Amino acid sequence: MEERILLLLGLLKVQSQHGYQINEFIERNLSRITDMKKATAYATLNRLHQDGYISVRTEQEENRPPRKVYSITEKGEMRFWELLRTSLAEVGQMTLPGDIGLMFLDHLPHEEALSYLRARLLKLEEQIEMYANIPYHGPQSSIDLTVDRRLRLLQSDRDWLTETIDRLSQFET
Amino acid sequence: MEERILLLLGLLKVQSQHGYQINEFIERNLSRITDMKKATAYATLNRLHQDGYISVRTEQEENRPPRKVYSITEKGEMRFWELLRTSLAEVGQMTLPGDIGLMFLDHLPHEEALSYLRARLLKLEEQIEMYANIPYHGPQSSIDLTVDRRLRLLQSDRDWLTETIDRLSQFET
């Protein structure tokens, strides 16, 4: 919730936009960073407007559907700073998918468990490949920051998984 | 959802239990691995029972509130294997808190941004300390597997953050 609001306010801080435009941008450029859906974005924009964090002006280019162009207000900027500050300074606990399964690893025959983990390793490698091939945006691009971070985490998850598979392979055949 | 079901079925596969018992166990031993709340566990147990994945038998020790002791059924075991298999073999995308903030890092004065990142680094170190001090459970404990994994991820996040702070410190004073 807070992160979604930070995202919308941030995008509107860069430039005033209408909802469709924002949704396009998110879908095309930020799909790896956020999973916010269109309906959620529209609804959140409405709420932000009601609460005075953004203002609206309706535009109509002839023969095109009318658009609601949103701009960030001063109140919205305040909110933005506040959310940005806590987003940067807090760690916020990440919930790791897969952990529950690992807990019950020993309920499976040894070889079967290992085969699943090897399949997972392959998929992890693919994801790493994917992120490694994202073009570099620039020497100070903030997008690169998040791509870099995710790549590092994926790599260390791969390393851990490789070692774990090796270690488990040593116990009984 | 799926992970919560896997957890409940897995715990009941180890031994039949009543809801209170399960909730106690989760709160005391699994608080770092899952964040499922009591109400959710009770509701999910009811649904699992309705759907035939677990069976109930009501117990009453005198002067104690009646308990509903759940046991996993054969159908439940099938579901368990299936969920376990996909949990182990799939990567499941992890959503990283903090990424949105990083995107807008350049909207803050250089020094201010750095000070927030340094504060975040301190908190990360604390978390790492915490996980590093969790006692070792045994040479094949599946709990250790998840603690290990999380520790590794936290450490690589810390390394990335350290390098990022260093790198950012080099651009303009």
Add this chain to the structure above:
DNA sequence: TATAACATGTAACAAGTTACATGATTTC
């Protein structure tokens, strides 16, 4: 005498998703 432990649950709310509705215009 209050409060913690035991044991289960419900009602109200919050956040988000899916799938659809609308209606014009441009492209295949």
Add this chain to the structure above:
DNA sequence: GAAATCATGTAACTTGTTACATGTTATA
């Protein structure tokens, strides 16, 4: 003539949380 693009939204649903209700017994 069908489908995609543009642009916004709503209704139904899912998942989960918070806070409370209930009632007994052991403990401080």
